[in-house]
Amino acid sequence: MVDSQFLAAMAGGLKPALVAVRRDIHAHPELSLQEERTSRLVADRLAGLGLDEVRHGVGGFGVVAVLKGGQPGPVVAWRADMDAVPIDDGLQTPYRSRVPGVKHCCGHDAHTAIGLGIAEILARVRKDLPGTVKFIFQPAEEPALGARAMIAAGVLRDPHPEVIFACHAFPLPAGQCGLGPGTNLPPLDDVRVVLRDARGISTPRRRQEARERCAAAVRGLSDVRLPDSIEAFDELLAAVIRGDARLIKAIEIGFSPQVAGMGGGDCDLVGVARAADPAGRAALPGRVRALLDQVLGGTGLDYELQWQQVVPATANDPILTAEVTPAAEAAVGPGNLIPFRAPLPVGSEDFAVFQQELPGVLFWLGVANRDAGIPAMLHTPTFDIDEESLVVGCRLGAGVILDYCRRHRPV
Numbered sequence: 099m100v101d102s103q104f105l106a107a108m109a110g111g112l113k114p115a116l117v118a119v120r121r122d123i124h125a126h127p128e129l130s131l132q133e134e135r136t137s138r139l140v141a142d143r144l145a146g147l148g149l150d151e152v153r154h155g156v157g158g159f160g161v162v163a164v165l166k167g168g169q170p171g172p173v174v175a176w177r178a179d180m181d182a183v184p185i186d187d188g189l190q191t192p193y194r195s196r197v198p199g200v201k202h203c204c205g206h207d208a209h210t211a212i213g214l215g216i217a218e219i220l221a222r223v224r225k226d227l228p229g230t231v232k233f234i235f236q237p238a239e240e241p242a243l244g245a246r247a248m249i250a251a252g253v254l255r256d257p258h259p260e261v262i263f264a265c266h267a268f269p270l271p272a273g274q275c276g277l278g279p280g281t282n283l284p285p286l287d288d289v290r291v292v293l294r295d296a297r298g299i300s301t302p303r304r305r306q307e308a309r310e311r312c313a314a315a316v317r318g319l320s321d322v323r324l325p326d327s328i329e330a331f332d333e334l335l336a337a338v339i340r341g342d343a344r345l346i347k348a349i350e351i352g353f354s355p356q357v358a359g360m361g362g363g364d365c366d367l368v369g370v371a372r373a374a375d376p377a378g379r380a381a382l383p384g385r386v387r388a389l390l391d392q393v394l395g396g397t398g399l400d401y402e403l404q405w406q407q408v409v410p411a412t413a414n415d416p417i418l419t420a421e422v423t424p425a426a427e428a429a430v431g432p433g434n435l436i437p438f439r440a441p442l443p444v445g446s447e448d449f450a451v452f453q454q455e456l457p458g459v460l461f462w463l464g465v466a467n468r469d470a471g472i473p474a475m476l477h478t479p480t481f482d483i484d485e486e487s488l489v490v491g492c493r494l495g496a497g498v499i500l501d502y503c504r505r506h507r508p509v
């Protein structure tokens with residue numbers, strides 16, 4: 099009988115292999131669109147598991163594998179991402195990054211290891227699996243390009259999955275998992291301002307002053323402070339768990355005037371905006387215009403505002419979230435499934451692009467262990483994970499997939 103205890107035992111037995119593969123990937127991180135070695139490692143491992151189909155080169159360095167269970171049932175997808183971040187490794191671990199300036203500090207090494215672990219577990223119990231599982235290993239999550247590229251390359255066809263799952267490393271304690279219905283991360287908008295000097299009366303100094311004043315004024319629209327310390331993160335997490343109304347309505351917008359004229363091409367200000375609440379988001383360009391009108395009034399400068407969505411909201415399908423909750427709780431144990439009731443105002447995930455195509459759920463997998471000196475703050479040079487979380491992630495993924503397949507098999 100394949101139950102949660104059986105899966106837990108299997109995932110536990112895989113721990114040495116999971117740790118080895120995660121450390122291998124961690125030591126050899128590859129930036130977005132350059133995941134050649136990682137994707138080869140993934141494709142080789144999947145081929146060794148005897149899956150029914152392994153394809154690589156799907157939408158760049160994407161890899162997709164299909165596992166057909168021994169009984170009829172639905173098609174379910176699990177997605178993992180593989181790219182690293184342009185940050186120096188600030189830790190002296192045995193598995194330290196061997197690539198200067200590049201580190202897996204968003205946990206994608208762990209996501210990849212977990213995806214392989216789930217594939218191994220489900221391959222071993224395939225005769226008891228009612229359905230088909232598609233494993234999607236995507237490149238280029240950080241610039242939000244990989245999901246779109248893989249979808250354009252047909253990753254959701256032949257066979258077409260009816261639901262998709264993924265997990266992302268999160269600074270909760272290892273052993274816990276955050277899960278919430280609806281918007282988990284707001285959409286990410288790219289915002290640019292081009293200043294125009296129609297009358298030719300401005301000087302470079304005045305123009306720079308105008309940029310700085312515009313940036314400061316627009317920043318004032320933000321009503322959420324991004325966590326810059328562990329204490330601030332704890333406060334934010336508590337607000338997410340209790341469903342703080344301010345987070346549901348939160349707006350975060352910022353320009354980087356130092357980027358002006360450098361990374362932004364011809365733009366004077368380049369920034370990003372996040373607002374989870376659709377009405378708040380719709381009103382935001384108008385509020386920015388009002389501020390720019392005010393700041394630039396009398397300076398002789400005019401402006402053009404460019405506003406473009408880069409990543410949609412990461413939003414868990416509410417029905418599917420409710421449906422998978424018991425299996426997720428069984429996988430992590432009572433009390434370890436932490437309900438998220440408000441969106442996180444930080445970050446984006448291009449899993450959102452898959453969620454626009456089909457119902458999907460993203461699990462926030464706890465990877466921290468503060469007693470062991472692992473606060474696991476994402477995108478920091480000292481990021482690391484408690485590797486027990488690899489086992490938890492496999493238990494969770496295999497448990498949720500198997501449970502979904504069983505409940506949706508033909509009667």
Ligand SMILES: [Zn+2]
Nearest residue numbers: 204205206239
């Ligand atoms: Zn990430």
